[in-house]
Amino acid sequence: xxxxxxxxxxxxxxxxxxxxxxxxxxxxxxxxxxxxxxxxxxxxxxxxxxxxxxxxxxxxxxxxxxxxxxxxxxxxxxxxxxxxxxxxxxxxxxxxxxxxxxxxxxxxxxxxxx
Amino acid sequence: xxxxxxxxxxxxxxxxxxxxxxxxxxxxxxxxxxxxxxxxxxxxxxxxxxxxxxxxxxxxxxxxxxxxxxxxxxxxxxxxxxxxxxxxxxxxxxxxxxxxxxxxxxxxxxxx
Numbered sequence: 353x354x355x356x357x358x359x360x361x362x363x364x365x366x367x368x369x370x371x372x373x374x375x376x377x378x379x380x381x382x383x384x385x386x387x388x389x390x391x392x393x394x395x396x397x398x399x400x401x402x403x404x405x406x407x408x409x410x411x412x413x414x415x416x417x418x419x420x421x422x423x424x425x426x427x428x429x430x431x432x433x434x435x436x437x438x439x440x441x442x443x444x445x446x447x448x449x450x451x452x453x454x455x456x457x458x459x460x461x462x463x464x465x466x
Numbered sequence: 467x468x469x470x471x472x473x474x475x476x477x478x479x480x481x482x483x484x485x486x487x488x489x490x491x492x493x494x495x496x497x498x499x500x501x502x503x504x505x506x507x508x509x510x511x512x513x514x515x516x517x518x519x520x521x522x523x524x525x526x527x528x529x530x531x532x533x534x535x536x537x538x539x540x541x542x543x544x545x546x547x548x549x550x551x552x553x554x555x556x557x558x559x560x561x562x563x564x565x566x567x568x569x570x571x572x573x574x575x576x577x578x
Binding site (some may be wrong): 356383384394395397398400402407408443445447452453454455456457458459460462 | 498500502507508509510511514515517534555563564566567568569570571
């Protein structure tokens with residue numbers, strides 16, 4: 353298996369622009385997680401899905417952020433409009449539903465908003 | 467709200483030394499505790515997962531212990547090597563769901 357796939361790996365955009373981050377989980381995994389990592393706040397959970405349904409979005413910072421999972425093999429995290437404080441590394445992770453397994457992380461998308 | 471703290475924030479040791487990384491958490495109602503490794507510019511790689519009913523897990527030169535009642539875990543690395551240089555993150559999974567709460571990490575440097 354190729355592992356969790358994220359695209360793009362790097363994104364540089366200007367304030368006010370829309371940003372879309374993409375994630376393909378490991379096949380057979382029915383949990384998908386979006387995290388954000390910054391120097392100031394560390395690694396924070398934004399939202400997670402189970403069987404394509406959002407379960408907990410309490411970590412989504414504000415209405416500018418939205419996430420979707422239209423099918424079991426694809427998810428997006430969208431920021432509209434983007435702001436400089438959104439600059440961070442965004443990770444996607446997935447795992448099976450047994451609960452006794454770890455989460456598998458993608459390589460991350462490094463976002464810079466100018 | 468669960469809080470996870472890791473001590474020390476950074477550690478530099480000579481090659482071959484045994485070392486201990488510490489993790490503490492405020493809410494003992496956890497499902498499991500996990501240790502991850504993160505290399506610069508990369509994602510996280512799982513090292514060890516300890517279920518709440520377990521006391522320790524071992525993988526090669528790594529040993530992780532869990533004392534749920536006191537809210538503490540340690541990661542022991544034996545005979546450290548330069549390739550062990552990375553940031554080590556501790557995370558707890560809540561008993562009430564799948565949410566992982568991470569510590570700030572310990573940045574380890576092993577000098578040849």
